[in-house]
Amino acid sequence: MTPAELERHADLIRRAKILSAASEEYFKAAQAIEMGESEELRYRHIKSAKESIEDAFPEVFQVRQATPRYVIKEENDHRVIKTIGIVILILGTLYGFVKFGPTGDLSKTWTTDDIPKATAYPK
Numbered sequence: 001m002t003p004a005e006l007e008r009h010a011d012l013i014r015r016a017k018i019l020s021a022a023s024e025e026y027f028k029a030a031q032a033i034e035m036g037e038s039e040e041l042r043y044r045h046i047k048s049a050k051e052s053i054e055d056a057f058p059e060v061f062q063v064r065q066a067t068p069r070y071v072i073k074e075e076n077d078h079r080v081i082k083t084i085g086i087v088i089l090i091l092g093t094l095y096g097f098v099k100f101g102p103t104g105d106l107s108k109t110w111t112t113d114d115i116p117k118a119t120a121y122p123k
Contacts, residue, residue: 018056025049
């Protein structure tokens with residue numbers, strides 16, 4: 001036999017012995033039920049048998065991390081950047097109106113002589 005076959009053979013014999021011991025524990029639990037012994041003793045035999053089976057087949061009883069079905073991507077939150085951009089746009093527009101005069105502010109083109117004419121009471 002090859003070394004891999006020998007290893008597999010030894011593993012199968014080890015599992016058979018463990019399962020044999022688990023089987024004996026289940027028989028002891030069944031006898032405890034027949035004799036009406038305490039629930040604690042029955043539970044101890046069943047628990048021992050289950051632990052033996054878990055030792056025989058660790059690949060079946062290993063707890064695996066469940067992978068999530070849907071991965072939720074977290075998008076970058078650009079609300080602050082958008083808000084700052086909108087504020088800069090509004091303030092820039094208002095500054096442009098004030099700087100270049102489309103706001104109706106005639107004080108830039110008026111002289112001191114125009115003020116009495118503009119504020120005179122109509123006749």
